[in-house]
Amino acid sequence: xxxxxxxxxxxxxxxxxxxxxxxxxxxxxxxxxxxxxxxxxxxxxxxxxxxxxxxxxxxxxxxxxxxxxxxxxxxxxxxxxxxxxxxxxxxxxxxxxxxxxxxxxxxxxxxxxxxxxxxxxxxxxxxxxxxxxxxxxxxxxxxxxxxxxxxxxxxxxxxxxxxxxxxxxxxxxxxxxxxxxxxxxxxxxxxxxxxxxxxxxxxxxxxxxxxxxxxxxxxxxxxxxxxxxxxxxxxxxxxxxxxxxxxxxxxxxxxxxxxxxxxxxxxx
Amino acid sequence: xxxxxxxxxxxxxxxxxxxxxxxxxxxxxxxxxxxxxxxxxxxxxxxxxxxxxxxxxxxxxxxxxxxxxxxxxxxxxxxxxxxxxxxxxxxxxxxxxxxxxxxxxxxxxxxxxxxxxxxxxxxxxxxxxxxxxxxxxxxxxxxxxxxxxxxxxxxxxxxxxxxxxxxxxxxxxxxxxxxxxxxxxxxxxxxxxxxxxxxxxxxxxxxxxxxxxxxxxxxxxxxxxxxxxxxxxxxxxxxxxxxxxxxxxxxxxxxxxxxxxxxxxxxxxxxxxxxxxxxxxxxxxxxxxxxxxxxxxxxxxxxxxxxxxxxxxxxxxxxxxx
Numbered sequence: 001x002x003x004x005x006x007x008x009x010x011x012x013x014x015x016x017x018x019x020x021x022x023x024x025x026x027x028x029x030x031x032x033x034x035x036x037x038x039x040x041x042x043x044x045x046x047x048x049x050x051x052x053x054x055x056x057x058x059x060x061x062x063x064x065x066x067x068x069x070x071x072x073x074x075x076x077x078x079x080x081x082x083x084x085x086x087x088x089x090x091x092x093x094x095x096x097x098x099x100x101x102x103x104x105x106x107x108x109x110x111x112x113x114x115x116x117x118x119x120x121x122x123x124x125x126x127x128x129x130x131x132x133x134x135x136x137x138x139x140x141x142x143x144x145x146x147x148x149x150x151x152x153x154x155x156x157x158x159x160x161x162x163x164x165x166x167x168x169x170x171x172x173x174x175x176x177x178x179x180x181x182x183x184x185x186x187x188x189x190x191x192x193x194x195x196x197x198x199x200x201x202x203x204x205x206x207x208x209x210x211x212x213x214x215x216x217x218x219x220x221x222x223x224x225x226x227x228x229x230x231x232x233x234x235x236x237x238x239x240x241x242x243x244x245x246x247x248x249x250x251x252x253x254x255x256x257x258x259x260x261x262x263x264x265x266x267x268x
Numbered sequence: 269x270x271x272x273x274x275x276x277x278x279x280x281x282x283x284x285x286x287x288x289x290x291x292x293x294x295x296x297x298x299x300x301x302x303x304x305x306x307x308x309x310x311x312x313x314x315x316x317x318x319x320x321x322x323x324x325x326x327x328x329x330x331x332x333x334x335x336x337x338x339x340x341x342x343x344x345x346x347x348x349x350x351x352x353x354x355x356x357x358x359x360x361x362x363x364x365x366x367x368x369x370x371x372x373x374x375x376x377x378x379x380x381x382x383x384x385x386x387x388x389x390x391x392x393x394x395x396x397x398x399x400x401x402x403x404x405x406x407x408x409x410x411x412x413x414x415x416x417x418x419x420x421x422x423x424x425x426x427x428x429x430x431x432x433x434x435x436x437x438x439x440x441x442x443x444x445x446x447x448x449x450x451x452x453x454x455x456x457x458x459x460x461x462x463x464x465x466x467x468x469x470x471x472x473x474x475x476x477x478x479x480x481x482x483x484x485x486x487x488x489x490x491x492x493x494x495x496x497x498x499x500x501x502x503x504x505x506x507x508x509x510x511x512x513x514x515x516x517x518x519x520x521x522x523x524x525x526x527x528x529x530x531x532x533x534x535x536x537x538x539x540x541x542x543x544x545x546x547x548x549x550x551x552x553x554x555x556x557x558x559x560x561x562x563x564x565x566x567x568x569x570x571x572x573x574x575x576x577x578x579x580x581x582x583x584x585x586x587x588x589x590x
Contacts, residue, residue: 004379093363099330267331
């Protein structure tokens with residue numbers, strides 16, 4: 001099992017895709033977090049004293065900006081996790097992989113493990129990019145960064161954890177779909193359109209909110225304990241550990257599906 | 269299965285028994301039985317689509333047989349602990365990530381053998397790729413990919429090598445190098461199974477041949493026994509159509525598989541002087557009297573085109589299980 005894990009991790013780290021995605025994610029998160037930190041801090045002042053808009057607390061600023069990776073950046077660990085499997089089918093390297101380890105469950109577990117390793121890297125880098133840029137902007141405009149608070153660091157750590165689980169879920173998703181192009185299309189469509197619209201639409205109904213918080217994106221945000229969406233008052237979230245269980249549940253179901261479909265087939 | 273098997277086959281024996289694979293309505297491999305022995309290079313031959321790759325994939329646990337078994341040293345591939353240290357297999361020259369370097373490709377499979385990076389560099393040197401170890405495979409020629417695929421099979425210093433069309437894309441020098449290399453592996457007592465769709469490509473490399481067509485075995489013997497089956501033929505052409513037919517009948521000559529037509533015939537089991545003398549005695553005018561040697565490749569094509577197994581299986585001194 002250990003050898004399989006080393007092999008699978010090596011397979012990812014010896015190609016360029018992972019760090020290209022990582023760099024793009026870090027840049028994107030830094031940009032969004034910095035922008036959000038500025039917008040959220042400045043907004044109450046700009047609207048003036050006469051506005052009846054509720055003031056947004058500084059802690060919410062921190063949560064909204066620092067956890068931006070969990071709200072908008074999770075597709076990067078998700079995609080890189082999926083590619084752990086899809087790349088093998090795309091380049092037909094699944095054949096030598098199964099020759100080196102014919103026990104297909106072991107291969108899948110090793111790939112989930114490699115996904116977790118990647119997830120930690122993406123989680124830490126993506127979250128630190130958000131925190132760095134967000135805190136930087138706050139410091140420049142003279143606002144408190146709250147980096148001296150334990151609760152802030154707890155949020156940061158949970159954000160990294162959420163992104164790690166996303167990568168593991170990606171492996172399960174890749175094992176189910178296997179076609180790289182299909183995976184990218186489905187991931188983009190779901191994360192950027194289907195789920196945001198569904199959450200928005202469900203939140204506007206009485207009964208929908210209870211369903212919306214079980215959607216994978218909402219569960220991911222719940223892990224970090226707060227998010228851009230919840231700060232914006234758009235959605236209720238589960239408790240962090242409930243969110244973790246829900247997202248792990250999605251990962252498990254997808255991995256199981258992949259084991260029962262893709263990995264049961266003949267490799268021709 | 270139905271055939272009694274020796275208690276424990278010696279190490280490195282590849283045994284395929286009554287192997288069958290059906291894809292939908294197509295029988296890609298049909299009740300195939302053969303054996304590959306160590307210390308020899310065995311050519312696994314058949315035209316494209318004969319079922320060679322499917323058979324090898326079943327042997328390697330990638331495709332599940334509909335029925336029958338394929339074993340290596342008496343065990344199924346999936347039952348081998350650390351299989352790549354027992355069997356080195358290369359199925360497609362295309363099984364590479366183009367963005368990975370040659371060395372990293374090997375390092376990706378090294379932990380499960382298990383071997384170190386030093387061994388990876390060693391096998392790269394063995395196949396003549398040491399200088400391009402750190403170049404990405406995407407820029408490799410087909411010949412270089414074949415060498416890298418071979419290097420991958422050698423990582424675990426395996427007793428058994430299974431190579432699917434390893435000569436594809438190699439230049440003449442590469443083919444010569446491969447021949448010497450495979451012969452040396454067999455000389456070390458390893459089992460070497462090499463598939464090809466042309467006999468001439470491996471004719472100078474193999475000791476034994478297993479020929480399949482339409483998923484079924486059509487011939488299994490040593491190359492020497494196969495060569496002994498080639499029969500020379502005599503082609504005779506005469507302007508006297510009836511006279512020629514009468515002479516063939518009166519002399520009791522056997523007409524070859526290519527048959528006869530008005531004014532020509534191809535005979536088997538007879539030599540030119542005999543035919544010439546008989547024609548002279550009969551006063552028959554001949555325009556052609558020539559010896560035709562179909563060669564091994566001709567025999568191979570004939571076996572394959574006949575397809576279904578038949579009397580051809582009874583090769584002279586057919587290979588016995590040692």
